[in-house]
Amino acid sequence: MEVLILLAVLFAALFIVVPLIEKSKMRISNEDAAKWAKWIWPLMGILLVAQLIRLMLGG
Structure with missing residues (x-):
């Protein structure tokens, strides 16, 4: 049930x-x-390496 509430939110x-966001005037060149x-x-790449190290260390 919590998953459905989370998805609804x-x-x-x-x-x-x-x-x-569509109405805002801020545009990125x-x-x-x-x-x-x-x-x-x-x-x-840094994120993947960090996750691999975390996995190998048993985190």
């Missing part, structure tokens, strides 16, 4: 947040998006 938040995107893959 997440979907409600989604239906509230998405229209607010292509240069800024590219600047952020170049950090995604290295950070994902």
Whole structure:
């Protein structure tokens, strides 16, 4: 039952947040998006290595 409540809250938040973001005037330029995107893959690699170490140490 808790899972259904959690899903309901997440979907409600989604239906509230998405229209607010679409109405906001804040826009990200292509240069800024590219600047952020170049950090995604290295950070994902670091996350995977950290999770592997955590798994190997029995965490």
